Amino acid sequence: MKVGYLGPQGSFTEVAAKAVMPDSERSSFPTIPSCMEAAAEHEVDIAVVPLENAIEGSVNMTLDYLIHKHELPITAEVTVPIEQHLLVHPDRTNNLEQITDVYSHPQAIAQCHEFIQRELPNARIHYTNSTSAAALEIQENPERNAAAVANLLAAGTYGLTPARENIHDYGNNHTRFVFVSDSKKEPVLKEAKTHKTTMVITLPSDYSGALHQVLSAFSWRKLNLTKIESRPMKTGIGNYFFVIDVEKEMDDVLLPGVIAEVEALGCGVRVLGSYPCLLSSEIDHTNKKELSPK
Numbered sequence: 001m002k003v004g005y006l007g008p009q010g011s012f013t014e015v016a017a018k019a020v021m022p023d024s025e026r027s028s029f030p031t032i033p034s035c036m037e038a039a040a041e042h043e044v045d046i047a048v049v050p051l052e053n054a055i056e057g058s059v060n061m062t063l064d065y066l067i068h069k070h071e072l073p074i075t076a077e078v079t080v081p082i083e084q085h086l087l088v089h090p091d092r093t094n095n096l097e098q099i100t101d102v103y104s105h106p107q108a109i110a111q112c113h114e115f116i117q118r119e120l121p122n123a124r125i126h127y128t129n130s131t132s133a134a135a136l137e138i139q140e141n142p143e144r145n146a147a148a149v150a151n152l153l154a155a156g157t158y159g160l161t162p163a164r165e166n167i168h169d170y171g172n173n174h175t176r177f178v179f180v181s182d183s184k185k186e187p188v189l190k191e192a193k194t195h196k197t198t199m200v201i202t203l204p205s206d207y208s209g210a211l212h213q214v215l216s217a218f219s220w221r222k223l224n225l226t227k228i229e230s231r232p233m234k235t236g237i238g239n240y241f242f243v244i245d246v247e248k249e250m251d252d253v254l255l256p257g258v259i260a261e262v263e264a265l266g267c268g269v270r271v272l273g274s275y276p277c278l279l280s281s282e283i284d285h286t287n288k289k290e291l292s293p294k
């Protein structure tokens, strides 16, 4: 199996890909769209991309590409612990006062916003497509008094020094990564304690109470929703998709019953995937070694 992931090497997405498919051939892609396009065009069998972070919420680029751009089913989900560290080039100072520029993924910067505001208030912020891209930027530009926000795997990969560890503002920080693929190769995760089915629902324009009807279609069937989120349809202000995660694998009666019922009410329904979910720590403890290769 060929696995594409948001790279370059040392990204949290690579950690997710390695945790689930340690022996597969991996190809890194510089952006979420390029990674998903590679799966859509069958350059890789599966694409691994970040979907949601515990502090910052959904990775909108991923969600929008799943909704608007590609019919790429979600086939698995793995949740990875996120530890952000301030990495500097070994030839440069780790004296924070002298750091003039900080590089990282927007979500990583946001996860460390309070630290940066407090310790690096005058630093210029530069957004990169991934945390590991930021670490590579620091490695390639030793002359700069700059730092990257990234994990310790990236520190080892690019020979950087952690000037400060665990700079994320909130503990218990995790990110959900999804495996998307339309190739019918073997399932990615065989055993899993939980499953999710993710649907995108559009409401009829002529009845505002429809969302209550949609939620009722799940509740009287005792189907637990773990998430509901509105995302713009991009057709005009106030037009939304509702992205719903149901804590249940697709079956023959209940979920098809919900779909038939809400469609009969005039809603649009699209299933983004029905898939096994695991914590990376449940799969293999090498993941912990990966993230803190001390």
Ligand SMILES: O=C(O)C(=O)Cc1ccccc1
Pocket: 006, 010, 011, 012, 013, 014, 050, 053, 082, 105, 107, 108, 129, 130, 131, 132, 175
């Ligand atoms: O940038 C990375 O390392 C990624 O894999 C994307 C990401 C960024 C911030 C938190 C979680 C995942």
